[in-house]
Amino acid sequence: MSNLLERITVDPSICHGKACVRHMRWPVEVIIDLIASGMSFDDILNDHPELEKEDILASLSYAKISLSGKTLEEVN
Incomplete structure (x- = not known):
């Protein structure tokens, strides 16, 4: 799953820092x-x-992690 999560990026200069795709x-x-x-x-x-x-x-993986209460950093 962690390989997939590398596709999810958070950048304050893109979409107000929302989790985005690549x-x-x-x-x-x-x-x-x-x-x-x-x-x-x-x-x-x-x-x-x-x-x-x-x-x-x-x-979908990111959404599951978010609902579990974990952060992207905790999983990667």
Whole structure:
């Protein structure tokens, strides 16, 4: 899982410091919203070719860690 989590970055100069995918302006919360809206991984990847399947999996892993009360630093 830690390899996937390397795809999640936090940079104060990108999206107000929210957890994002690979220093892009793709906050984890937006990826989770896309999944919650019913989009499949394939739908997301077809609509947003800059994303990779591993980015979606990393976002889900990050969300799980956040809900557990841990931080990204504690896991990496």
